[in-house]
Amino acid sequence: MRHDHLITSKQLSRADIETVLDHAAAIDADPSIVAGRHADELLGLLFFEPSTRTKMSFEAAMKRLGGDVVDMGSVESSSVKKGESLADTVRVIEGYADALVLRHPKQGAAAMASEYVDVPLLNAGDGAGHHPTQTMLDLYTIRENAGLDDLTIGIMGDLKYGRTVHSLAYALSNFDVRQHFISPESLQLPREVVYDLHQRQDHAGIREHESVDAVLSSLDVLYVTRIQRERFPDENEYQQVAGEYQIDLETLDTARDDLTVMHPLPRVDEIAPEVDDTEYAAYFEQAHNGVPVRMALLDLLLTGETDE
Ligand code: NCD
Numbered sequence: 056m057r058h059d060h061l062i063t064s065k066q067l068s069r070a071d072i073e074t075v076l077d078h079a080a081a082i083d084a085d086p087s088i089v090a091g092r093h094a095d096e097l098l099g100l101l102f103f104e105p106s107t108r109t110k111m112s113f114e115a116a117m118k119r120l121g122g123d124v125v126d127m128g129s130v131e132s133s134s135v136k137k138g139e140s141l142a143d144t145v146r147v148i149e150g151y152a153d154a155l156v157l158r159h160p161k162q163g164a165a166a167m168a169s170e171y172v173d174v175p176l177l178n179a180g181d182g183a184g185h186h187p188t189q190t191m192l193d194l195y196t197i198r199e200n201a202g203l204d205d206l207t208i209g210i211m212g213d214l215k216y217g218r219t220v221h222s223l224a225y226a227l228s229n230f231d232v233r234q235h236f237i238s239p240e241s242l243q244l245p246r247e248v249v250y251d252l253h254q255r256q257d258h259a260g261i262r263e264h265e266s267v268d269a270v271l272s273s274l275d276v277l278y279v280t281r282i283q284r285e286r287f288p289d290e291n292e293y294q295q296v297a298g299e300y301q302i303d304l305e306t307l308d309t310a311r312d313d314l315t316v317m318h319p320l321p322r323v324d325e326i327a328p329e330v331d332d333t334e335y336a337a338y339f340e341q342a343h344n345g346v347p348v349r350m351a352l353l354d355l356l357l358t359g360e361t362d363e
Contacts, residue, residue, distance in 0.1 A: 060169040060176045061352065063185040064222040065251075069229040076195050079344075079351035086119060086347075089354050094121035096357060099152030101127045101144065102179070103135070103159045108320060109179050109189065112345035113156050113353075120350055120357075125151050142171045149174045154357055157181075175356040183216040183286050189319055190222040192348040193278070196341040200315040201275040204231045209270055211237040212280035212300050212325060214244040216287070219319040220280055221248055228255040235270045236263045239296050242282070267300075272309045277302070278317045279325045303327035307335060317341050 058066060082089055098117040102110055114124050127133050127148065135144060141164060148155060149172040157165050158179040165178035165185075180186045197203060208227065214220050214236055224244070227234060234252070236244050243249075243263060252261050264270060267277070279302055287293040301324060302316065318326055318338040330336050 061187050061356065062166050062169055062178045064187040064190045064226040067226060072194060072226060072229060075191055075348070075351050075355065076198055078355060079195055079348045082350050083347040089120055089350060091121035092354060093117070093357055096122040096153040097151065098122060098124045098353065099148045099155040100124050101148060101155060101157045103130050104180065106158055106179070108342050108345060109158065113179070113349050115346050116349035116353055119346065120353060141168055146171050154353065177352065177356070180218055182218070183283070184218050185222045186218040187222050188349060188352060189219045190226045191352060192341060192344045193219070193223050193317065193319070194226055195344050195348050196317060196337055197276055200337055206230065206232045206275050207273050208232060208276040208278060209235045209237055209267060209274045210278045211267055213242050213282045214238045215242045216283035217280045220244070223278065224248060224252055225255070228252055234261045236261065237267045237270070239299055240265060241292070242296060267306070272311060274310065274314055276315045276317060280319065281321065281323055281325060298324065301325055301327065302330060304329050310335070
């Protein structure tokens with residue numbers, strides 16, 4: 056892997072992905088292989104949008120590597136409130152830290168910010184754009200549960216505004232994966248993503264559906280997402296689709312016994328709590344995988360050992 060910044064999963068080859076996943080698996084098996092490796096190094100956290108898992112798992116990962124974090128804190132308490140530009144903010148904070156993690160409500164923010172800094176910058180979500188570190192832990196979880204080749208996956212929910220979906224779909228197109236996209240018509244994948252996927256996917260291809268019923272029994276993995284209420288330009292539009300596409304034990308009646316159900320979390324009501332205690336549920340394991348996977352990513356980017 057040879058990258059200075061991690062902005063979108065479009066930039067990652069199959070070899071890049073395997074390097075990160077293999078390193079994460081080695082760390083998961085024996086965290087002592089990287090303990091203390093980044094002592095005295097600091098990770099700058101710039102979260103302009105709410106976050107629990109992403110921010111805390113980055114913080115846990117950096118601390119488990121022996122380093123620490125410096126956190127901009129909430130937008131309300133930062134100089135952003137005084138009108139500081141993102142370009143200025145990242146240029147200042149790169150002087151305090153060895154790498155930066157940025158989450159921002161505007162699509163394209165991470166790509167723009169990365170042009171102003173020399174330290175590695177990791178995109179932790181840019182509006183409805185991309186979320187490549189989430190994708191890495193999603194791929195790790197898929198590989199552990201179902202393998203990444205000859206895979207049939209259903210990706211369901213808000214495919215229009217869901218950045219985890221955009222990143223995951225691009226990354227999966229490096230593998231022999233059949234991708235079924237399931238959503239109401241108004242929340243379909245952006246057309247440019249569909250077009251790109253058709254160009255990239257030399258293997259099994261992609262399909263779009265309005266209901267999960269027709270494909271459920273063929274799926275190895277069902278990846279469910281939240282309707283991204285905060286990204287709807289119009290609350291009425293949200294109300295029309297809210298509550299659609301819910302998974303419960305009845306919906307899963309025709310699923311294979313070894314189906315893996317995933318969700319990037321937070322969930323609202325997309326997966327009924329009754330699914331949590333079944334063999335299908337992998338979403339809490341998926342969230343826990345955020346730590347070894349982000350340890351692997353930070354270790355590779357901070358040591359510059361990102362060449363294959
Ligand atoms: C996702 C996000 O922020 O895009 N959450 C996460 O990072 N695990 C998904 C979401 O907010 O629905």
